[in-house]
Amino acid sequence: MAQRGQRQAGATRTAPRAQRRARDEEGLFPVLAKAVREVEGAAQRGRLRPSSRTKFQVIALLVREERARVKADSSLTEGQRAEALKRLDGIATILAKTAARDTSLLSLLAEDALVTGAAKTLRSEMLVAGGMEAEPEPEPEPESVTAPAPTERRVVPQSVVARQLANPFLAPDFSAAQHQRVRHGRLSNWELLGPLFRSFEEGGGTSCMDLPEPASLQSLQAPGGQVLMHHQAQVVEAAREGHRTFLLADEPGLGKTAQALLAAQAADAYPLLAVVPNVVKANWAREAQLWTPKHKATVIHGDGHTIDGFADIIVVNYEVLDRHVGWLGDLGFRGMVVDEAHFIKNKSSQRSQHVLQLSERIRQRMANPLLMALTGTPLINDIEDFRAIWQFLGWIDDKQPRARLMEKLEDVGLTPADVGFYASARASVVDLGIVRRRKVDVASDIPARRIADLPVELDDEAGRSIRAAERELAKRLVQRYESALAARGTGVPADGGIDHDLVRRVATWEREEANNSKADGNVFGMLRRIGQAKAELAADYAAQLARSVGKVVFFAKHIDVMDAAEELFARRGIRYSSIRGDQTSKARQQQVDAFMTDPDVAVAVCSLTAAGVGLNLQVASNVVLAELSWTDAEQTQAIDRVHRIGQGDPVTAWRIIAAQTMDTKIAQLIDSKAGLAARALDGSDEEVSSSADIQLEALVALLTEALTEQLAAAS
Incomplete structure (x- = not known):
C-alpha cells in the first residue's frame, strides 16, 4: 500500500511537468524559437539573404504582438504570464544578438519599417503553424494607385490657372496604343512578380x-563649356x-x-x-x-x-x-x-x-x-x-x-x-x-578629386531668421556707408554711382569689429547660424551616402553642428567615430582606428580645424563638408584626409550650401580665390588668399548688392 501510495504521489508530482512539456511543444512559441535559431545560424554563416531578413522582421513583429497579448490576457495566472514573457525575452535576446552581428537589420525593427507582401504571407504561415488563426489581409482598394484619399488642403497657383486657360484641351497620344494590350500566352496563369x-x-x-555610343560629346556641352x-x-x-x-x-x-x-x-x-x-x-x-x-x-x-x-x-x-x-x-x-x-x-x-x-x-x-x-x-x-x-x-x-x-x-x-x-x-x-x-x-x-556643391533650402523658422539677420547686417552696412559719405562732405560720387573704395573701407571696419565681438549679427555669427541650420540636412545626406556607397567623412567647424549630426546618426542606427579638438592623442587615434578598421563604423564626424590636417582617412572616398571654410586651403586640407596616397577610388567632396543666404557668396569667393591661387602657384609657394580676404570680400559683396538695389529702387 505504501509503495502504491508513493507511486500515486509520484504520478501526481510529474503530471504538471508533462503538461508543461506538452505546452512547450505546441502553440506559437516553438514556431518562433525554431525560426529565430534559423536566422541566427544564417547570420553566423555570413550576410543574410532577403528571405532571412524577412523572417527576422516577422519574428520581431510576432514577438511584439504576443507580448502585448500575454500582458492583456486576464485568464493567465501570474506564473503563466511570467513564464510566457520570459520565453519571449529569450527570443528577443537572440534577435538582438543577431542584429548586433548585422546592424542593417536594425532598420527592420523600426515602427514605420515597410512590411512587404512576402513578410505578411510568412506571418500568416507562422501563425497557422502555431495553431492560431491569421487575420485576413484587407483587399487593396482598386483605386489606391490612381486615386489616393483626398488631402485636407489642395491648391492651384494662379499662374497654373493661366496656363490651363491658355491651353484648355490636351489631346491624348494614341501613337503606341498597341503596347497597352497584354499578350496572353503560356505565362498568363503564372504568378510572375515574385519570380x-x-x-x-x-x-x-x-x-x-x-x-549606345554617343555620336559626339561636344554636342552635349553646356553653354558654359562643361561637357558631359x-x-x-x-x-x-x-x-x-x-x-x-x-x-x-x-x-x-x-x-x-x-x-x-x-x-x-x-x-x-x-x-x-x-x-x-x-x-x-x-x-x-x-x-x-x-x-x-x-x-x-x-x-x-x-x-x-x-x-x-x-x-x-x-x-x-x-x-x-x-x-x-x-x-x-x-x-x-x-x-x-x-x-x-x-x-x-x-x-x-x-x-x-x-x-x-x-x-x-x-x-x-x-x-x-x-x-x-x-x-x-x-x-x-x-x-x-x-x-x-x-x-x-x-x-x-x-x-x-x-x-x-x-x-x-x-x-x-x-x-x-x-x-x-x-x-x-x-x-x-x-x-x-x-x-x-x-x-x-x-x-x-x-577626375580623381571632385567638389560637388549641394544647395539646400532652409525653409523653416531658422532659415527665415537667418535671412532676416542678413538683411539687418546689410542695412547696418548701408547706414555706415551713408554716414561715412556725409562725414567726408563730398556726398555721393559725381557719377551718382557707388564709391567702391569707401565700400571696401566700410567692410574693413565691420570685419575688424566682428573680430572683437561675439554678437550673432556679424559675419562670423551669421555663418555659425547657417551651419547650425544646415546640420541635420548635411547629416541626412551623409547618412544616405553611408548607406549607398560606404564610409563617409563628415566635416564641420562648430561643435554644436557635430553634436547635431551625431544625434541624427545615433537615431538612424549608424555607427560613427568622433574626432574632435578636445580629445587626447590616444583617444583621437582610437576613433581614427575604429573608422579605418571596423566595417560597421560608417561615418567619421570630424572637426574641420582639429581633423583637417595630419590624419589618414582614405578608407572613405566621399567627404561631406557641412560648413564652409574661410579659405580654399582649409577646405583642400580637409578633402586631402581622404584624397591621398593609398586611395584607390575617385574622391567626391559634397559641399552643403544654404541657398539664398551668404553661404552662396562665400562659396563663390572661395572658388574664385582658388582659381587665382592655382594660377599664381605655378612656380610659387606663396599663399594667395587668406581667411581675411574671404571675410572682407563677403562683406564687400553684401554691401555692394544692397547699394545696387537701393540705387535701382531710387531710379
Whole structure:
C-alpha cells in the first residue's frame, strides 16, 4: 500500500511537468524559437539573404504582438504570464544578438519599417503553424494607385490657372496604343512578380542595359563649356534613340541629374515634372539652368505662389506634393523624373501613392512618356523595394507585368518552373531600362578629386531668421556707408554711382569689429547660424551616402553642428567615430582606428580645424563638408584626409550650401580665390588668399548688392 501510495504521489508530482512539456511543444512559441535559431545560424554563416531578413522582421513583429497579448490576457495566472514573457525575452535576446552581428537589420525593427507582401504571407504561415488563426489581409482598394484619399488642403497657383486657360484641351497620344494590350500566352496563369523580384537575387548577370555610343560629346556641352562625361552621354543617346523608361541607379557623384535633364531634352519630354527631396530642389533648378538653359525651370515652394506656370520644367519636393497633386495631374506632362526614388519604396505612404498616381495619369494621356527613377540605393532592405519603382516606370502593375515586360518574358519561352527562367527574366527587366555604373567602372571619365556643391533650402523658422539677420547686417552696412559719405562732405560720387573704395573701407571696419565681438549679427555669427541650420540636412545626406556607397567623412567647424549630426546618426542606427579638438592623442587615434578598421563604423564626424590636417582617412572616398571654410586651403586640407596616397577610388567632396543666404557668396569667393591661387602657384609657394580676404570680400559683396538695389529702387 505504501509503495502504491508513493507511486500515486509520484504520478501526481510529474503530471504538471508533462503538461508543461506538452505546452512547450505546441502553440506559437516553438514556431518562433525554431525560426529565430534559423536566422541566427544564417547570420553566423555570413550576410543574410532577403528571405532571412524577412523572417527576422516577422519574428520581431510576432514577438511584439504576443507580448502585448500575454500582458492583456486576464485568464493567465501570474506564473503563466511570467513564464510566457520570459520565453519571449529569450527570443528577443537572440534577435538582438543577431542584429548586433548585422546592424542593417536594425532598420527592420523600426515602427514605420515597410512590411512587404512576402513578410505578411510568412506571418500568416507562422501563425497557422502555431495553431492560431491569421487575420485576413484587407483587399487593396482598386483605386489606391490612381486615386489616393483626398488631402485636407489642395491648391492651384494662379499662374497654373493661366496656363490651363491658355491651353484648355490636351489631346491624348494614341501613337503606341498597341503596347497597352497584354499578350496572353503560356505565362498568363503564372504568378510572375515574385519570380521577377527573385531573379535579381538568384538570376545573376548584368545590372545595366546595353547603352549606345554617343555620336559626339561636344554636342552635349553646356553653354558654359562643361561637357558631359562618356557614361552620362550614353544615357542621353539612348533617350535620343527612343528609349523612354530608366531606373538610373548610378552611384552618387556620377551626375544623374544632368543625365535626366539632357535625356528630357533629347526626348522633347516637356513639360517635365521632377519630384525630388527638399534638400536638392534648389540644385535641380541650378542644374537645369546650366544644362538646358532654353527650357525654364520653376521650383514649387509651399503653396506655389511664386512659380512660373508656363515653365518647361516644374520641380516639386515630396513634402508638399500632396497639396499640388491635383493640378499636376492635369497639366499634360510628357515626362516625369523621381529623384532619390527609394523614397517611394513604401507603397502605403501618401507620397508613394501620389507619385504612382501622377505617373499613371501621364501614361493614360500619353502612350510612351519619358519616366526616370534616379537613386543610388534602389534596394535598402528587401528585394521588393523594387516594386514601387517598377510600378512608377510602368513595367508592372499591382498584380502582373505590364505589356512590354510580359511581351519580353513570353518571347523567352520559359516559365518559372524552368531552370533558365530567372537569368532570362532578370535580363528582360534590365533591358527595360536599368542603368547601374560604379565610380570604379568609369574612373577614366571622372577626375580623381571632385567638389560637388549641394544647395539646400532652409525653409523653416531658422532659415527665415537667418535671412532676416542678413538683411539687418546689410542695412547696418548701408547706414555706415551713408554716414561715412556725409562725414567726408563730398556726398555721393559725381557719377551718382557707388564709391567702391569707401565700400571696401566700410567692410574693413565691420570685419575688424566682428573680430572683437561675439554678437550673432556679424559675419562670423551669421555663418555659425547657417551651419547650425544646415546640420541635420548635411547629416541626412551623409547618412544616405553611408548607406549607398560606404564610409563617409563628415566635416564641420562648430561643435554644436557635430553634436547635431551625431544625434541624427545615433537615431538612424549608424555607427560613427568622433574626432574632435578636445580629445587626447590616444583617444583621437582610437576613433581614427575604429573608422579605418571596423566595417560597421560608417561615418567619421570630424572637426574641420582639429581633423583637417595630419590624419589618414582614405578608407572613405566621399567627404561631406557641412560648413564652409574661410579659405580654399582649409577646405583642400580637409578633402586631402581622404584624397591621398593609398586611395584607390575617385574622391567626391559634397559641399552643403544654404541657398539664398551668404553661404552662396562665400562659396563663390572661395572658388574664385582658388582659381587665382592655382594660377599664381605655378612656380610659387606663396599663399594667395587668406581667411581675411574671404571675410572682407563677403562683406564687400553684401554691401555692394544692397547699394545696387537701393540705387535701382531710387531710379
